[in-house]
Amino acid sequence: MSRRKPDIYERQKQIRNQEYWQSHPLREKYPEVTGLVIKMSFKDYDERSNPKPRQVEFSQESKAFFKIDCPYRECVSGGFDFSSAIDELVTSHLDKLDGTITCQGWQDKERIGKHRCFLELSYTIFAKYKNDS
Ligand SMILES: [Zn+2]
DSSP states (O other): OOOOOOOHHHHHHHHHHHHHHHSOBHHHHOTTEEEEEEEEEEEOOSSSOOOOOEEEEEETTSBOOOEEOOSOTTOBSOOEEOHHHHHHHHHTTOSEEEEEEEOOSBSSGGGTTTOBOOOEEEEEEEEEETTOO
16 A cells, blocks of 8 residues: 555644744734734635634734635635734734635635635724833
8 A cells, every 4th residue: 555645734834833833923023013913804705604713912922924824624725924914003003904815715626716704804903012001
């Protein structure tokens, strides 16, 4: 028996883990930031039910890895990347930033190239800085 090849979901998890471990801590990437919070809610325009709202918090010791998996386990190459939003937030020294991101993944592995996920995520990111009281 040959060893089973990792499937597409295991592969994307491995890549994600690798990126996570290669990321620097928040205090190195944004030394002036003491904490970040991303609040997310989801809206699905397909027949699927909306995933529950989520919140992710980052401390100075957290990895500055701002990609969040799509809540749909079947979704291929999906997810939400907050890297540029957080960059904008911190560079402009804002306390919060709102926006939406649409998942560009494929709905499941049978529908690669055919049907995108298009789950819509609305977010508010809150930042705390060193000089804040
Ligand atoms: Zn998705």
